[in-house]
Amino acid sequence: MAIPREVPCEAIMESLADGVFTVDLDWNITFFNRRAAQITGVPQAEAVGRKCWEVFRSSVCDGACVLRSCLESDLPQGAASIYFVRADGDKVPVSVSAAPLKDRKGRVIGGVETFRDLSEVQLLRRKLDGRYSLEDIHGKSPALARALEHLPQIAASGVSVLLLGESGTGKELFARALHNLSARKDGPFVAVNCGALPENLLESELFGYKAGAFTDAKKDKPGRFQAAQGGTLFLDEIGDMPLALQVKLLRVLQEKTFEPLGGTKSLPADARIVAATNCDLEDMVGRGRFRQDLFYRLNVARIVLPPLRERTEDIPLLTDLFVNRQNLLQGKDVAGPDEDVLRILLSHPFPGNVRELENIIEYAFILCPGGLIRPAHLPEYIRPVEGAVPSPAPGTLEEIKRRAALAAIERHGGKRMAACRELNISKDTLRRILARASGA
Known part of the structure; x- marks a missing residue:
């Protein structure tokens, strides 16, 4: 069906679900549709007239620009996956396509680029396959920056890593980032909670067993060391591991082999160890509750994860992240916290750290039908007592x-x-x- 002549092209582009913008031959933005403004966070009036790289600051602005390539070749360029940095500093993954913009005589007068926000696609993909990367550790606070400073180099080194931090600070997220940034990223990532199982079950869980090793062992069962071959074994709550099992783990780390329960043949232990705890292992070593030699084997590289109360600058960013995630998972359109809720969150000590903040937002989604999250939507324990003088927040x-x-x-x-x-x-x-x- 032909488009009626009275419908202007701009009206059509304003109705698109993708971002669209055009530039002249000097790279000045000449058109910027409503969806482009939503994705970038830059109002249409502010974008028009500026250089495109000032608005987008994308991963290809300093070289392999898709729009530049199409203008130089005079050919449309198909979809390419890149990211750009929003006005608020967040990285946004997008799929872009570009084509030369020509006048009626066929002369190139600029270019047009369309881009689609891939944030939701990436979030769903990561949720499905359980993969994380450094970009999933969100925050810009100095405390978090110190924890992240040497993470890529430590990941690439392949040494054993000890993650220290309170419960809920994201130790498994860091462990997955270490795995995904290492040479073992194509291998398995296997996690074991050492505090969740009694000693005999934990031993069989780690090393597996052979048929007949005990009464209920009807057939061979491989352990987590075998499952993690060529990848990373994450030992969470390592401080809760019994002393007798610490001896066996130390032997595995020293000899790079292990034996399943009831087995007579050693198997190779080709897995990188990343351990984590909220305990003071050095104090436990001094009290004889943790082996000193195992501590030194695990503590080749150490990363200390800051509690959320030491990185309050990250609370608004993390809140937005969890709101967007819940909107996607529940199909809602919650705008985020109002000023009172943000003030409450900024003044809360968060003994449960990032995990507690995520749980608070998840609870708020139960009561909030849409629009802004208000104090009445928060769990009762975090709501201010009526009539009480609110404690001062750490700043606006x-x-x-x-x-x-x-x-x-x-x-x-x-x-x-x-x-x-x-x-x-x-x-x-x-x-x-x-x-x-x-x-x-």
Whole structure:
């Protein structure tokens, strides 16, 4: 069916579910549809007239630009998966296509690019296959930055790693990131909670057993060491492992072999060990509750995960992440927390850390039908007592942003562009954060 002549092309592009923008030959944006504004977080009026790389700051702006390629070849370019950095600093995965824009005489006057937000697709894919990467560890606080500083190098080294942190700080997420950033990323990632099973069951779970090893052993059962061959074995709550089993684990780490229960033949133990605990292992070593030699075997590289109360700057970002995730999983359209809820979250000590924040948002979705999450939607234990004087929050959201920005500038010796790169924000965004927070 032909499109009626009275329907302008701009109206059609405004109705599309994909982002669309056009540029002239000087790379100035000449059109920016409503969906493009939603995905990028940049209002249409602010985008038009600016250079495209100022708006998108994508992973290909410094080289393999799809739009530049299509203009140089005078040919449309098919879908390519890239990411760009939103105005608020978040990375957004997108699929882009581009084509030359020509006038009626066939002369190239610019280019047009369409892009589709792949965030929901990636989230569903990761949820289905259980894979995580460094990008799934969300936050920009200095405390988290210190924990992440050497993670890629540690992952690539292949050594044993000890993750220390309170319950709920995301130790398994870090363990999966270590696996996915290592040479073993194509191998299995196998997790065992050492505190969830009694000693005899934990031993058979780790090493497996042969048929006839005990009364109910009707057939061979491989253990987690065998399942993790060529990959990573994550030993969570290692501080709860009984001393007798610690001796056997130490022997495996030293000899790189193990024997299933009831077996007579040693099998190779080709799995990288990542251990985690919320216990003070050095104190346990001093009290004879954890073997010193095993501690040193596990503690080749150590990463300390900060509790959420030490990274309050990340609470708004994590809250948005969990709201978006629940919207996707439950098919709702919750906008996020209102100012009162955000103030409550910023003042809460979070003894359960990131896991507690995620549970709070999940509970809020039970009561919140849509729109803003309000205090009445929160679990009772976190709601302020009626009539009580609210405890002071650690600053407004703008103040938190300003503190994070100033800390980044200080870390880079006053170099603002270096701070922008660390925070994944533009120079204009940094200037606005500092100006708003100072009242300018």
